[in-house]
Amino acid sequence: MQQELKLRIVSGLILAATVLAATWYGGLAFRILAVVIGLLIYYEWSQITGVARDWVANVVGWIGEAAIAFLVLVGNFEFAAGMLAGVTAVGIALIILHGTSRWLPVGLFYAGATGLALAAIRSNDQPGLYAMLFVFAVVWATDILAYFVGRALRGPKLAPSISPGKTWSGAIGGAVSAVAAGVLLAHFLLPGTEVVAAGVALILSVFSQSGDLFESFIKRKFGVKDSSRLIPGHGGVMDRVDGLIFACFAAFLLATLFSLIKGAGMTSLGAALFGL
Incomplete structure (x- = not known):
């Protein structure tokens, strides 16, 4: 139990230091942090909801999230917002055409909007x-x-x-x-x-x-x-x-x-x- 508590404290301190440092520097440093958080959220979401087991949905989902991430990285937030809407719409279309899980578009929006919102608020x-x-x-x-x-x-x-x-x-x-x-x-x-x-x-x-x-x-x-x-x-x-x-x-x-x-x-x- 003590070992787990120590691990929790150390990892928590490292996370807090990383987030606060990136927040302070802003710019590309924070956009990278925002994109990483968004992509990891999509990974977890796809695993939890089972979206990852549908290879079509998985491929489309990762391509969409990568496109949003790229636009956020280069600081084009307005295009990223448009891409987020488009990717989410594609996810909805896949439900109709492919029988994909309804959790796909929810996850695409949830993860993509996370990275976009974080980066856009911090800006530079x-x-x-x-x-x-x-x-x-x-x-x-x-x-x-x-x-x-x-x-x-x-x-x-x-x-x-x-x-x-x-x-x-x-x-x-x-x-x-x-x-x-x-x-x-x-x-x-x-x-x-x-x-x-x-x-x-x-x-x-x-x-x-x-x-x-x-x-x-x-x-x-x-x-x-x-x-x-x-x-x-x-x-x-x-x-x-x-x-x-x-x-x-x-x-x-x-x-x-x-x-x-x-x-x-x-x-x-x-x-x-x-x-x-």
Whole structure:
């Protein structure tokens, strides 16, 4: 047990250092990290859902994910978004024409959107760095406080059929702490954006907890404990970033909406997320 705990701590520290270093440097370094996370998620998804056992779906899926990854790597986020939509549509067509599992297009979108959202939010500017740190802070505050508040107060279950350990008290506690963390970070990094940050943090916290429930649902449906064994002592990539994925989806959609309203395109989603 002690050996497993040590392995968990060491691998966790290495992961945290890698993610924070890539976040700090931004640019290509972070885009590589985002693409790797997206591709590993697709690998785990295809294994869990059985998509990998259908060779047609497997080949089409990997080609599609590789195309999205390439466009994200070169920083062409608008084309990557179009490719994501096209690849997902192909996955749906395969269900009709080939009888492919319905989990193929879901996985294609889930994995592809992960890499795209991460890279587009971070971008290569200072607001992108602040936005990414903001998302991390909100997700971590949600996870940590939801756990401790839930254990302390207990009460009615949030979704007993999906994740029996989660409670409404934990969910509310996580959301409140996420708003507090988001407002505090915004106050120091971008003074004057606290009101917008509070609203965005609440939305991201709700999505983060939904992402956690979604992965619990998938693992329960397919009877697996961990998404994979890729991370020593931690299970798989999906196990570690389930809440972050949904929070990034929400941040990406909100920032894109704000950018479209201002007519700014997808050039600086980090700034758009704070209403700048």
